[in-house]
Amino acid sequence: MSNDQPLKGQIIIFTGTPKSEDVFELVEQLGGTPISLPLIQVSEWIEPTDEQRLMTCPTYDWLIFTSQSAVESFGLKMKRFGVSPDAITSQIAAIGTRTAAALTKIGLTVQFIPTVFSADVFVQEFKPTENETRRLLFLRGSIAGVTIREELPFDVDEWTVYSTEKAVHNIESLKNLVQTEKSSTLLFASPSAVNVFSEEIAPFTGWDTYKIGAIGHVTEQALIEKGAHVDVIPSTYTLKDLVLELIK
Template identity: 30%
Template sequence: MPTIEIQTIPSTEELDQSILNLENYQWIVFTSVNGVASFFHQVYALSRDARSFKGIKIGAIGPATAKALAERGLHTDYLPQIHTSQGFVSGLKDQDVSGCRFLLPRADIAPKELADEITKLGAEVHEIIAYKTVPPNEAISQGKQMLLAGEIDIITFTSSSTVTNLLSLTGDEQPAIKKAIVACI
């Protein structure tokens, strides 16, 4: 039972201007496959492509994100050994990013930690909302009924959003979750 749905942000002036003025950035950091897909949805809508990223260093938090970038014609210049925001910033410390301008397309609920830590290295970070995570509308009632009936044996959480949304969905009936094995990635 999915507990999150990814929604591309409709075109906004801020998002469009960021894409139309990519030459103002030295770095663009993508934190997820969803961020890549949503950002490029708008890149293509504005009749742009991989050529618009010429001269910009591309960062990806993990290998799946780097693969999504490669599928769109972009080489990842920096992929940390530890695939977390902390791992990304730790590796950036070996590079001189002081004075660089970073563009950080992200989810509406993404923590500010990555931007804050890059800023501490002397860089300027422009965060842009590229997508939203929302509870899905479909299959919720059936999934909730199955959970409450004890018919779900294993629950796998893929992000903090999936945890938040399931807890919101179950409300006062959260003890039903205790009947299942819970795994988090």
């Protein structure tokens, strides 16, 4: 294994849904072979009340985004109903630099990002002044947890803007791949992907024939609860940092 290509000969499997190709390019630069086989798929959640809910967003003091998927779906709604970024006068909180970058891309400015990109850290660190917390809105996915709603010491409204479902079409391909390629490394970015793998693939492959990387302590805990070992977890919760951690 050369110093300039420390992942040479390794297959790096992404089980989530990367939002940009730069992480694949990084794996290739390091000598590895990136393969994307997402176990979950997201799509915008559309309701008849979307326009009405979008128009009420400026009445909230803070909008809270925990994922790029939420930002993308929110941006689609803004475009569909002709709402400009200038009309969204609320302050914006984002979990993660990638989520913040996605918000910037659609014209919104982020005022708060937690030091660790996780909902449980967010609720500890998010401490706006009293006059900034009259109304909060959490832009969520269909299977989002209750941490934001229940552990923030404020009244939090929720708006489901995207759905998360099992990506059935990738399950068989991933099962075959991990059974034949023993030098594979599986990267998990969410408990949702962990659950799908545990239900659909692990009964046939087990957890012990490949290396496992996880983004975040919540995903790590989900893997451990399913009986998996976690070999790599980065201190900064991004896919890029996870790949870089693989070579240490």
